[in-house]
Amino acid sequence: MFRIVRKEELSDVVLLFEINAVDIARKAEAGNFFILRIDEQGERIPLTIADFDRNRGTITTVFQKIGKTTHHLAALNEGDYICDVIGPLGKHTHIENFGTVVCVGGGVGIAPVYPIARALKEAGNRVISIIGARTKNLLFWEEKMLGVSDELIMTTDDGSYGKKAVVTIPLDEILREKDVNLVIAIGPAIMMKFVCITTQKHGVKTLVSLNSIMVDGTGMCGSCRVQVDGQTRFACVDGPEFDGHKVDFDLLMARQRMYIEEEKEAMERFRATAEVK
Amino acid sequence: MGKKEKKNRVKMREQDPFERARNFMEVPYGYTPDEAVEEASRCLSCLKPTCRTGCPVEVDIPSFIKLIKEGRFIEAAWKIKEKNALPAVCGRVCPQEIQCESLCILGKKGEAIGIGNLERFVADYEASQGEIQVPEKPQPTGRKVAIIGSGPGGLTCASDLIKSGHEVTIFEALHKPGGVLVYGIPEFRLPKVIVEREVGYIKMLGVEVIVNAVIGKLHTVDELLNGHGYDACFISTGAGLPLFLGIPGENLNGIYSANEFLTRANLMKAYLFPEYDTPIKCGRSVAVFGGGNVAMDAARVALRLGAEKVYLVYRRSEAEMPAREAEIHHARQEGIEFMMLTNPVRFVDDGKGNVQAVDCIKMELGEPDESGRRKPVPIKGSEFRLEIDVGIPALGTRSNPLLLNTMSDLKLNKRGYILAEEGTGMTSKRGVFAGGDIVTGSATVILAMGSGRKAARTINEYLKWKYWDFRG
Numbered sequence: 001m002f003r004i005v006r007k008e009e010l011s012d013v014v015l016l017f018e019i020n021a022v023d024i025a026r027k028a029e030a031g032n033f034f035i036l037r038i039d040e041q042g043e044r045i046p047l048t049i050a051d052f053d054r055n056r057g058t059i060t061t062v063f064q065k066i067g068k069t070t071h072h073l074a075a076l077n078e079g080d081y082i083c084d085v086i087g088p089l090g091k092h093t094h095i096e097n098f099g100t101v102v103c104v105g106g107g108v109g110i111a112p113v114y115p116i117a118r119a120l121k122e123a124g125n126r127v128i129s130i131i132g133a134r135t136k137n138l139l140f141w142e143e144k145m146l147g148v149s150d151e152l153i154m155t156t157d158d159g160s161y162g163k164k165a166v167v168t169i170p171l172d173e174i175l176r177e178k179d180v181n182l183v184i185a186i187g188p189a190i191m192m193k194f195v196c197i198t199t200q201k202h203g204v205k206t207l208v209s210l211n212s213i214m215v216d217g218t219g220m221c222g223s224c225r226v227q228v229d230g231q232t233r234f235a236c237v238d239g240p241e242f243d244g245h246k247v248d249f250d251l252l253m254a255r256q257r258m259y260i261e262e263e264k265e266a267m268e269r270f271r272a273t274a275e276v277k
Numbered sequence: 278m279g280k281k282e283k284k285n286r287v288k289m290r291e292q293d294p295f296e297r298a299r300n301f302m303e304v305p306y307g308y309t310p311d312e313a314v315e316e317a318s319r320c321l322s323c324l325k326p327t328c329r330t331g332c333p334v335e336v337d338i339p340s341f342i343k344l345i346k347e348g349r350f351i352e353a354a355w356k357i358k359e360k361n362a363l364p365a366v367c368g369r370v371c372p373q374e375i376q377c378e379s380l381c382i383l384g385k386k387g388e389a390i391g392i393g394n395l396e397r398f399v400a401d402y403e404a405s406q407g408e409i410q411v412p413e414k415p416q417p418t419g420r421k422v423a424i425i426g427s428g429p430g431g432l433t434c435a436s437d438l439i440k441s442g443h444e445v446t447i448f449e450a451l452h453k454p455g456g457v458l459v460y461g462i463p464e465f466r467l468p469k470v471i472v473e474r475e476v477g478y479i480k481m482l483g484v485e486v487i488v489n490a491v492i493g494k495l496h497t498v499d500e501l502l503n504g505h506g507y508d509a510c511f512i513s514t515g516a517g518l519p520l521f522l523g524i525p526g527e528n529l530n531g532i533y534s535a536n537e538f539l540t541r542a543n544l545m546k547a548y549l550f551p552e553y554d555t556p557i558k559c560g561r562s563v564a565v566f567g568g569g570n571v572a573m574d575a576a577r578v579a580l581r582l583g584a585e586k587v588y589l590v591y592r593r594s595e596a597e598m599p600a601r602e603a604e605i606h607h608a609r610q611e612g613i614e615f616m617m618l619t620n621p622v623r624f625v626d627d628g629k630g631n632v633q634a635v636d637c638i639k640m641e642l643g644e645p646d647e648s649g650r651r652k653p654v655p656i657k658g659s660e661f662r663l664e665i666d667v668g669i670p671a672l673g674t675r676s677n678p679l680l681l682n683t684m685s686d687l688k689l690n691k692r693g694y695i696l697a698e699e700g701t702g703m704t705s706k707r708g709v710f711a712g713g714d715i716v717t718g719s720a721t722v723i724l725a726m727g728s729g730r731k732a733a734r735t736i737n738e739y740l741k742w743k744y745w746d747f748r749g
Contacts, residue, residue, distance in 0.1 A: 043554035084452040221537035254630030262556035
C-alpha cells in the first residue's frame with residue numbers, strides 16, 4: 001500500500017499527487033513512468049513521474065481527470081492509500097550536454113517535461129521551454145519551469161494566458177532563429193505529431209514520450225505496441241521515448257481510442273455510484 | 278475368488294460442454310472420496326514403481342496412492358507436499374500423460390492410473406478439511422536467498438530453500454504472486470483461489486513475498502547480492518515478450534497477443550467488466566493463431582467472453598500441435614472451430630483502425646524441417662478471407678531483456694535466454710542461479726518447478742561452501 005502524502009489541485013481537472021514510494025524514489029530518473037492500480041477492482045494505468053524526492057522517499061505525478069480511473073484517483077485524499085504502485089518503468093531520458101534544447105510540454109505533459117528540463121539544465125544545456133494548454137487554468141508549473149529554463153514561453157489555445165497560439169507556433173519561430181540541437185516534446189499525441197512535423201522541416205532531432213495503453217508495463221503483454229521506423233516496438237520497455245520523426249502517430253492515436261466505448265460505460269457507472277454515495 | 282476383473286480409469290465428471298463454454302467455472306468437478314479410493318485401488322503397487330521416475334519433482338507417487346487406498350487422504354496430501362508445494366496446481370495442469378502416467382504399467386494394456394486426478398483430489402480434500410499442516414521450522418542458517426519471479430519455478434525453489442532453514446524472499450513484478458498461474462492459465466482450468474491457497478501455504482512456511490517489485494528497475498541483482506545482503510539469487514522470471522506474426526495490420530485494434538488477452542481476462546478479471554475496471558474486446562468472431570496450450574486457453578477464454586465463432590488457426594496439421602491432448606479435446610468439445618494447415622497473411626482494417634478480417638492461405642506439409650516436423654508450405658492461389666473482430670497470435674514468447682540488460686556479466690545463449698547449467702541452474706555469475714522459461718524458452722509449469730527444485734539443491738550446497746564452478 002502506498003500513501004498519498006500530498007494532494008494539490010492544479011486546476012479543476014488537473015491534480016498533483018505526491019506518493020510515498022521509497023524504493024521507486026531512490027531509482028527514478030527523468031523520463032521514467034510508473035503504473036498504479038487503485039484497488040482490487042482497479043485497472044493498471046501508466047502515469048508519468050513528474051518529480052521524485054529521494055530524501056522524502058516520494059514520487060510526484062500530475063494527471064488529468066479523463067476516465068473512470070483518473071476520476072476515482074482524484075477522489076482520493078492525502079493520507080489515503082493506493083493499492084499498487086509499480087516502477088520506475090521505461091528507459092529514462094538520456095541526458096548530456098547537447099547544446100541548446102527546446103522542451104515542449106502540452107497539458108499534463110508539462111509535468112514529465114519538468115524533470116527532463118531540470119536534468120538537461122544541470123548537464124549544462126541551454127534550455128528553452130514552451131508550455132502550452134487549451135486554456136489558462138490547465139496551464140501549471142510556470143514558476144518551476146522558469147527555474148529550470150533559460151527561456152520560457154507559454155501559450156494557450158484561447159489566449160487566456162501567455163501567447164494565443166499552439167506550441168508549434170513559437171517552436172517554429174525559435175527553430176528559424178536559433179541553432180537548436182534537440183527538441184523534447186511531451187503532450188497529447190496530436191501535439192507531438194505536429195511538433196515533429198515542425199521540427200522535421202528544420203531537421204532538428206526530436207524525442208517524444210509515448211503514452212500508449214499498458215497493462216503490465218514490463219514487456220509481457222504488448223498492449224503498448226507502437227510503430228517506429230516501420231517496426232513494432234513496446235513503449236513500456238523500448239520506450240517510452242522514441243525518435244519522433246519515425247513514430248506512426250496516427251496508429252498511436254487509433255490505439256489510444258481502442259476502449260473508448262468501454263471507458264464511457266465505466267465512467268457512467270462510476271458517476272452513478274458516486275451520486276448514490 | 279474369481280478372475281481378476283480389469284477396471285477402467287474412474288472418469289472425472291465434467292461440466293457439460295455447452296454450458297461450460299459460457300462460464301468461467303472449472304471444467305472437471307474432481308473425484309469424490311469414493312471415486313478416489315476406487316481409482317487408487319486400481320494401482321498394482323508395483324515392487325519397482327516406474328511412475329515415480331517420470332515426475333520432475335520426484336513425488337513419491339506409490340506411497341500417496343497407497344494412502345488414498347486406505348482412505349488416509351490428509352496423510353496422502355502431506356506425502357505429496359514433501360516433494361511438491363503446489364499439488365492442487367500440478368494435479369490440474371501437469372501433462373501427466375507424458376510424465377508419470379506414461380510409465381504406469383497399467384497403461385501398457387489399458388488405462389494408466391489417474392495420478393493427476395488423485396493428486397488433485399487429495400490437495401483439494403486437505404484444503405476443504407482446513408487441516409493444512411505446516412512442517413516444523415528448521416534451524417535457521419542465517420543465509421538469505423532472493424528469488425526473482427513468483428511463478429511455479431520460483432515458488433518451488435522458495436519452498437525447498439525455506440525448508441532448509443534459509444531466509445527466502447520472492448520478488449514479483451506484478452501485483453499478485455503466481456506468475457503464469459495467475460496471469461496465464463484461465464480460471465476454468467486453474468481457479469485462482471487455488472493459486473492463492475498454494476501461495477498462502479508457501480508464505481506459511483515462512484517465505485516473504487514482495488509484489489510490485491520489478492527487479493532490474495527497482496533493485497538490480499547486484500544490489501540484492503551486495504547491498505541487501507542476499508547470499509544467492511534464483512532468476513525465474515519466465516520468458517516474457519510475446520511474439521507477433523510480423524504481418525501487415527498486426528497493430529490494429531482488436532489484435533492481442535495471447536499474453537495480453539489472457540492477462541486482461543485472468544489477472545485483471547476483465548471478464549467481470551465493468552465490475553472490474555479493465556476492459557477487453559470480447560469479439561463476435563475471434564481467430565487464435567497457434568497450436569499450443571496457450572492458444573487453446575485463449576480460444577476457450579474468447580468463447581466464454583461471448584464470441585459467437587472462435588477459430589483456431591494453425592499452420593501445420595493437428596498431429597503437430599504442441600498442446601496437450603486433453604486441452605485440444607476440451608476445446609473441440611466446446612465448439613472451437615479448428616482450421617488446420619492455414620496461415621494468416623495480413624489483417625484487414627475496417628477504415629477506423631480496427632481489424633475486420635484476416636486473409637489466410639492454405640498450407641500443405643512438405644519436407645521435415647530442423648524441428649523434425651514436416652514444414653508447412655503455402656498452396657498457391659488458396660488465399661481466403663476470414664471475417665474477425667478479434668485476432669490473437671499465440672506464438673510463444675522471446676526473452677525479456679528488462680532484467681538481463683542490467684546484468685552485463687551474465688552469459689546468455691543465442692536466443693537471448695540465460696545460459697544455465699543443466700541440473701544445477703548455475704549461471705556464469707557467481708551466486709546467481711536461473712531456471713524455468715527464462716532458461717529454456719516457453720515450456721511447462723512442471724518443468725519450471727523441476728528446475729526450481731534442482732536449483733534449490735545446488736543453492737543449498739553453495740550456501741554451505743560458497744564454491745562456484747560454472748561449466749556453461
